[in-house]
Amino acid sequence: MTTTSAKSGRSRTRTAGEGGPRRRGRGSSALASERREHLVKLAAELFAEKGFQATTVRNIADEAGILSGSLYHHFDSKESIVDEILAGFFTEIMASYQAVIAEGRNPRDTIAGLVRVAFGTLEPHRAAITVMQNDWNYLKGMDRFAYLIKSEDEVEKMWVDTLQTGQEDGLFRSDLDPKLTYRMIRDTVWVAVRWFRPGGRLDAQGLAEHYLKVMFDGINLH
Amino acid sequence: MTTTSAKSGRSRTRTAGEGGPRRRGRGSSALASERREHLVKLAAELFAEKGFQATTVRNIADEAGILSGSLYHHFDSKESIVDEILAGFFTEIMASYQAVIAEGRNPRDTIAGLVRVAFGTLEPHRAAITVMQNDWNYLKGMDRFAYLIKSEDEVEKMWVDTLQTGQEDGLFRSDLDPKLTYRMIRDTVWVAVRWFRPGGRLDAQGLAEHYLKVMFDGINLH
DNA sequence: CCACAGACGTAGCAAGCGCTTGGTAAATGG
C-alpha cells in the first residue's frame, strides 16, 4: 500500500485523516494553525512510540496522509516539531507549578499540590513526557534545546526550596537531602508514563494519592 | 582527522586503543573473547551516551580504532551487540535477586536487600541500565528481545510476592497496591542512572540507604 | 619454514534519511 503514486496525478489514497472534504486554499489563520497543531499531535504520538530519531518525517507524513515533503510547508525541520511539543509542555507545567507556589500554603500542602499537578499532566501531555524521558539525552545536546535545561533548573529550585522550608518548619525529616529527595519525587512521577494508560485501573489522580501516601508516610505500618 | 586513508596502505592513525603492540593472529580463545568483551563495553558506553539508534557502527569502530566493517568479524549485527549487553545485565541481576530471596528473611529485610542489590548494579552496569531505560520502547518491539519482557515479569513477581507477604504479616500498610508500589520502587531506583555519577557526593550504597529511609518511613517527621 | 586461521583494512552496495525545488489544484479577496 505504500507503492508510490498511481499513474494519474491526483489519485493518492489518503490512508489517514478524517476523510472529510479536503480544505485547500487560504483558510483563516486560526484554522491553519489548527492543522498545524493536528500534525504536531500526530508527530508527538509517533515520537513517543518509537523515539524521536527512529521516527522519520515519512512516518509522520504517512500518518497525516500527505507526502514527506509537504511537511516542510508547515515546519522548518523535524527538530522544530519536537520543539513545539516540548515547549508547549514546559510552559504549561511551569505556569501550573507557579500557581501552586503562589497559593502560599504550608510546605506539606505545597508539595502535595505540586505532585498532583505533575500527575495531572500525565494524561494530557503523555506523549511530550515520554519524549522528554526517552530522548532527553539526545535532545539536550543540541543548542536549540538549551532552554529546556534552564527551565528544568527553575523547576528544581521551586521543589527544593519548598522541601527545605518544610524541613526548617519541622514538617519533614531533616536527615534527607532536599535535592536528592526532589529527584526521587520527580523521577517517580514522570517515569509513570511508561506504564500509565488513561483507561486503566487507576486514573492519574488516583495515582497521585497513592504516591502521596507512600511519599509522606512510607510503606511501613505505623 | 577522519579524512579517509592516506595514500600508502598501512598508515591509519589509530585514534583510540591503548597503543600497545597490536595483537594479531590466533590468540587463545580466551583472549579473543576478551577483545570481544572490550568492544561490547565500548559500544555500551556509546549506546548509553547517544542512544542505540543514534549510535552508528562507525562510531563504535572509531572508538575501537578499527573500521566499521571489521566489527562484523566479531558480531553478526548491531543488534547482537546490544543483545549481549542487556543479556549480561539481566542474568546477573536475576541471580542476585534470587540470592536475596533465598535467604528467606522477613519481607522488610528482603525488600531492603532487593533495593540494595538494585542500587548496587547502578555502577557496574550503568551503561546497560541506561540503554534499557532509554531504548526500551524501541527494543521491546523486536522479536529477538522478547526474552527481556519475560525476564521482567519474573522480576516483578519476586517483588510483588514479597510486598504482599509483608502486608499479610502486618509489616507493610495494607492500603497500598503491591504492583503499583513495586513499579514505584523499581522506577525510582533505575531512573537514578540518569544523574548518578560514580565519583559524586554519594555512592550507590549511600543512595540506597537514603532511598530506604524515604521508602519505609516517608518524608514526614513522625 | 610454511600452512593456517584470526584480525583487521578496503571498497562499496542498496536502502533509507532529512530536506529542497518546482509545479499544481483549490479557495479567497478585490
Place this chain on the structure above:
DNA sequence: CCATTTACCAAGCGCTTGCTACGTCTGTGG
C-alpha cells in the same frame, strides 16, 4: 474574473546507514 495565497504532490539530491565481499597482514602450531 483574476491575482494571490495555501496546501499539497512529484521527483530527487546529497548524505548516512547497516552490512558485505574480498584481500592483506601476522602470530602460531606442526
